[in-house]
Amino acid sequence: MINNRIANDFLSQSVSEDDLKNVKAIIQALLEGNETDEEIHEKTGIKLNTVRKLLYKLHDASIANYKRNKDPETQWFTYSWSFNEKEYIEKITKFYNNRIEERKTLLDELENNLYFVCCMDQEHFKGDYAESSEYEFYCPICDYELEPYDSKKEKSLLKRRITIDKKNFKKLMDSYNKQTGKNGN
Ligand SMILES: [Zn+2]
Numbered sequence: 061m062i063n064n065r066i067a068n069d070f071l072s073q074s075v076s077e078d079d080l081k082n083v084k085a086i087i088q089a090l091l092e093g094n095e096t097d098e099e100i101h102e103k104t105g106i107k108l109n110t111v112r113k114l115l116y117k118l119h120d121a122s123i124a125n126y127k128r129n130k131d132p133e134t135q136w137f138t139y140s141w142s143f144n145e146k147e148y149i150e151k152i153t154k155f156y157n158n159r160i161e162e163r164k165t166l167l168d169e170l171e172n173n174l175y176f177v178c179c180m181d182q183e184h185f186k187g188d189y190a191e192s193s194e195y196e197f198y199c200p201i202c203d204y205e206l207e208p209y210d211s212k213k214e215k216s217l218l219k220r221r222i223t224i225d226k227k228n229f230k231k232l233m234d235s236y237n238k239q240t241g242k243n244g245n
Contacts, residue, residue: 061145061235062087065228070155074121075114082106083114090124090143097139115141123148149236156229160222167218175209178202182209 061067062084075083085104094100097115101108118124126139176192178184178199185192185199186209197206 061091061232061239064232064235066152066156066225066232069159070152073155074117079110079114079117082110083118086111086114087118087143090141091145095140095142097141100141118143121151123151145236145240149233152232153229156225160225163218163222163225167215167222170211170215170218175211176206177209178204179207180204 068080071083072080082104085106086100089100089103092103094103097108097111100106100115101111104111106114115124115126119126123144124141125144126141129138129140130136131138173188175186175188176197177186178201180199180202184201185195185206187195187206192206195206198204199206
């Protein structure tokens with residue numbers, strides 16, 4: 061449920077590349093029933109400060125909650141954390157749907173429009189017919205001619221990404237359903 065491309069990409073919106081591995085270990089520890097930052101720190105070996113920082117990031121993303129308790133002996137406050145699986149799945153589902161939608165829109169545009177690129181360097185210019193005719197089909201950067209853009213590669217890349225996303229999302233949902241099924245027993 062955590063080791064999944066879509067889950068990775070979703071979590072990467074909230075944490076840096078370096079923290080991704082840690083945040084996944086923390087989620088795993090929460091799922092296994094570790095509640096306090098100390099317990100998570102001991103379980104994962106991640107520095108206590110990092111554990112705390114990342115727990116609050118998960119909280120900001122609304123996928124982790126905490127309860128504050130006062131220790132009757134020491135009068136210290138302790139925080140018991142929990143992972144909000146339902147919210148996590150809902151948020152990932154939204155993230156996934158948006159991404160599929162964006163890629164399908166892009167694919168539609170490529171299929172229904174003719175684009176032009178600079179014949180010297182595609183980074184210079186890429187535009188549809190109207191945009192290209194504004195420049196009279198000359199590159200606005202280097203003044204070489206524009207040529208029709210061959211979108212075959214980009215289209216097949218998009219199609220592949222959509223297929224991979226669908227497959228990964230199915231895997232994620234399968235593992236979630238299996239897990240909630242187990243908890244229900
Ligand atoms: Zn150019």
